[in-house]
Structures are given as C-alpha cells and as structure tokens.
Amino acid sequence: MSLPVLVIAANDDWPTDRVVTELTGRGIEVFRMDTADFPQQLSLTGRIDEGHGWAGELATVQRTVDLSRVGAVYYRAPGAFQFPDGMTGPEERFAAAQARAGLGGVLSALTARWVNHPTAMARAEYKPVQLDVARACGLRIPATLITNRPDAVREFAAAVPGPLICKPVASPVLIEDDQLKAVYTRRLTPDDLADLRGIDTTAHLFQEWVDKSHEVRLTVVGRHMFAAEVHAGSDAAHEDWRSDYGSLTYATTTVPADVAAAMRRLMFRLCISYGAADFIVDPTGQWWFLEVNPCGQWDWIQGATGQPIAAAIADELQGV
Template structure:
C-alpha cells in the first residue's frame, strides 16, 4: 500500500481542498489535520527509543494515521492552537509553547518529503535572505536598501538611476479598527524624500524601480517551473499588481534557461520544494527577481491560465514525476 500523505493546513483552506481531492482521485491515503484542532479535536501519541525513530499516531474523531508510515507532508499555513476555555493568559501561553514543542516538534522530526518543511519556510520568508541567495544563484536583483535612517534613504535615491520604491519587508497585511488592510508598493516622489518623518520607527525596504513590460508569477514545484505573465491594465497595477486584480490579464509563458537554472539553485539553497516567485520582465526582455513566497497563493493563477499547479504539487507529494 502506498504511503499516506499528511496534510497540515487550515481546515477552511480551499486550495488545499483541491490538493486533497486530487490525491483522493489518485487513490492516495490522506490524513488531513489543522493545528487549530490540537488539543481538543486532535490527539498525539508519539514514541522514540534507541531502536526506533518516532512512531505513534495522530488521531481525530474520523481518522488515525501511524506517523512512521507517512511518506510526504503538505504544509500550508495551519491555524493557531485552540485550548479549552477557562485557562488564564499565562496558562494558555504556556500550553501553546508546549503544544508547539510537542506536536510541532514530533511532526518536524518526520523523515519524509516535505512541501515545504516549516523550518525551511521560516528562513526563506526573510526577504534579505531571498535576495542574497538569488544574487548568489545568478539571478538579477534590484538595488536594495533596508534602513530606518532618513539620510540613508536620500543617499540611496541620489545614487539610484531612476525612481525608487518603498515596499513592505514582511507581511503586507495589517488589521486596523477591525479592518483588514494591505500595504502596497509605493513609488517615492521628490516631496516624499523631503519629509521622511516616521522612517526611524522601524525598518523599511527600498529598491530601485525596474522598468517593466510585464511581470511573471513563476510557480516552482519539485523542480518544475510553471510561469504566468501578468499584464497590468491600470497605473495602480503597473506599480503593484496586487492593488488592482480587476485590471490584470494573464497568459502562460516560457522561462529563459538561465533564469530556470538560477531558480533551481535557489530552491535547493533555500531547501524548498514549492515556491511562488515574482519577476519583472523589462522592455529588453531581462528578468529581474523580486521575491519568493514559500507559501504563496497559486489557485487563482491556475484558474486564470490553466497551469496544472495542483497536479504538480500532487506529483511531487507522491513522487509521480
């Protein structure tokens, strides 16, 4: 019998539903869990000794899986632990640390194929790490400054041949007054550089603007490259396509050999099997790497282009490639 695939994801994640459906269609045994179910709806019993690596079971009211049988893990943004009501704040924080170290530790120790392993994802999410690795792997990157010093921003602007942009270093989403808001890439004007109050409050990422004919979302899965060209139909989308999805059009495209080779090296260096990378393609056809998200969205790009991303993910989880 084929080894089961362990799915660790939020219970309401629709793209993960499609991965599970494709695994089911191929007759692969699946155990799906959300860390938000622990400890109330998910139980763990794991053992290790001198003779055997981790064995034991993950148990829900519907299914049981023996951890030593797991052949692959698909890990995609599971929820936070939920504990029984009545705990004090300190008790709940203590319980969360124990759950993370216990359940998270046992799962992280599973010696199988991970798409992706959370420790690799945690490191790969740092944009400074991504840029350093991309450069080392032969990919073209924009000149970048990370600082909280206004004078450094002005000096960078003077040294840069053309406009500069400011963008979030980490998650671009904030919650303010119970409202979800996104922070998009901003092209800095001369007036912005005259008044940089607030820069000192935290780190900011600034980059040289890269002239673009279009952008590419390059989905890397297990050594395969699935590329979609994204064409902006508005000024806002031209600056940051995430700000105006309604103005975008898509088409599949090919990846230059040198970019593909560089991305293979980058994926190996970052120990990722899945990654959603963004590139700018200039009027001269030059590809410039912007970033890679080890847990990036892929469902919408598959819907617009027909790229077989869910099939590629399942191929990688099952070794069918």
C-alpha cells in the same frame, strides 16, 4: 501500497482542498489536520526509543494516521492552537509553547517528503535571505536598501538612477479596527523623499524602480515551472498588481534557460520544493527577481491559465 500523505493546513483553505482531491483521486490516503484543532479535536501520541524513531499516531474522532507510515507532508499556513475556555493568558501562552515544541517538534522530525518543511520556510520567508541567495545563484536583482535611517534613504536615492519604491519587508497584511488591510508597493515622489518622518520607527525596504513591460508569477513545484505573465490594466496595478486584481490579464509564457537554472539553484539553496516567485520583465526582455514566497498563493493562477499546479504538487508529494 502507497504511504499516507499528511496535510497540515487551515480547515478553510480551499486551494488545499484541490490538492487533497487530486491525491484522493489517485487512490492516496490523506490525513488532513489543522493545528487549530489541537488539542481539543486532534490528539497526538508520539514515542521514540533507542531502537526506533518517532512512532505513534495523530487522531481525530473520525480518523487516525500512523506517524511511522507518513510518506509525505504538505504544509501550508495552518491555524493557531485553540485551547479550552477558562485558561488565563499566561496559561494559554505556556500551553501554546508546549504545543509548538511537542506537536510541532514531533511533526518536524518526520523523515518524509515535505512541501515545504516549516523550518526551511521560516528561513526562506526572509526577503534579505532571498535576495542574497538569488544574487549568488545568478538572478538579476534590483538595488535594495533596508534601513530605519532617513539619511540612508536619501543617500541611496542619490546613488540610484531613477525612482525608488518602498514596500514591506515582511507580510504586507495587517488588521486594524477589525478590518484586514494591505500595504502595497509604492513609487516614491520627491515630496516623499523630502519628508521621511516615521522611517526611524521600524525597518523599511527600498528598491530601485525597474521599468517593466509586464511581470511574471513563476510557480515552482519540484522540477516543474509554471510561468504566467501578469499584465496590469491600471496605474495602481502597474506599481503593485496585488492592489487591483480586477484589471489584470494573464498569459502563459516560457522561462529563459538561465533564469530557470538559477531558480533551481535558489530552490536548492533555500531547501524548498515549492515557491511562488515574482519577476519584473523589463522592456528589453530581461527578468528581474523580486521575491519568492514558500507559501504563496497559486490557485488563482491555475484558474486563469489552466496550468496544472495542483497536479504538480501531488506529483511532488508522491515523488513522481
């Protein structure tokens, strides 16, 4: 009998629905939970002693799962803990810290197949770490500067042939005036370099601009690699394709052998089995690594190309 798969994701994450459907269609028992359900709709009982590792159960009103039987965990951006009304701010912060250390700690200790383990994801999400590992693994990367010093930006611009781009070091999404906003990659003009006010307020990432034929979203799931060319149909998308999804067209492609080998080394070094990597392909056909997101979106690529990514995730969770 196959072991249950624990799925930890936001309740409204519909790409995760596809993975759950794929697993249940194979006859795999799935226990899906969102950390936002803890502690009001999800309970934890965890026990450990000298003779046994962590055992106990996760339970909702409808279902339970035996922690000692969990064979694999699919972890994908669950929600924040939700506590009962009436707690003060300090009480909620204390309770959240206890929940992270208690529920999060027990789950993190499970000796199961992870896609991906949250501690590995936390390290892998750092762009400076990704670039350093990518370079060491043999991937071609653009010259990059992270700084909050305007003079360092000008020195970098003088040393790099061609334009620079600026993009966020972390998530490009923010909420302002109750609206979700995104900060996109932008190519800097001479006027931008002449006026760098505000650079000193936080860390900024600058890179050399790489001329592109197109870009590639490379979705890596275990031993599987799904490469999709992303062709921009507007000037905005040419700078950052996320700014104009409507103009994009896609085509499946193959991964050069040296890039595939380097990506396998990178995934191993980062201790992740799933990653959504972005590459620029320049006019000569060379692939340039930009980043890899250990929790990156994949469903729209599957829909546009027909690549069986959900099935590959299920394979990885089953260890097949």
